[in-house]
Amino acid sequence: MSNFKTSTLESKPFNLGVQDCFTAVSGFYKLNFDIDMPNFARPNDWEPSEDNLIDKLYPAAGFEKLDVDDNWPPRPADILVCTVGGSVPNHLVIFLGGNEIFHHKVNMMSGRETMRPAWRRYTSYILRHPEVPDLSQKKPTLELSEAYREGLV
Secondary structure, X not given: OOOOOOHHHOOOOXXXXXXXXXXXXXXXXXXXXXXXXXXXXXXXXOOOOOOOHHHHHHHHHOOEEEOOHHHOOOOOOOEEEEOOOOOOOOEXXXXXXXXXXXXXXXXXXXXXXXXXXXXXXXXXEEEEOOOOOOOOOOOOOOOHHHHHHOOOO
């Protein structure tokens, strides 16, 4: 389980433009990194297949777009921009690290869940904020000569 603060953002009912995947993401970044994101309008009649709001708006929030294949697995706190049930990205998911994500699905409560393999398939690209450090857990490495010297091999 990650050390990110999400408890005040969890168990919220879905309401587009008020409590949705974008507000979950913006709340996460404010709570964990003190990064403010503009509150972009999400119209009730938004049709993702006709208007790619995510592509238009992420630069104004200070994020960098990254290729999925070159950056998988993502870093903790990266945003997975997903295409779910359509042809254009329409959902934001925070990768918490390990095998955990945080998001707010349509007509569901916001919360954490296990990252299933399907989320990799849904991910169109990754967004990373330059002010967020690399929080990946690095496995300690040991030179082979050190292992021999320590009698580990």
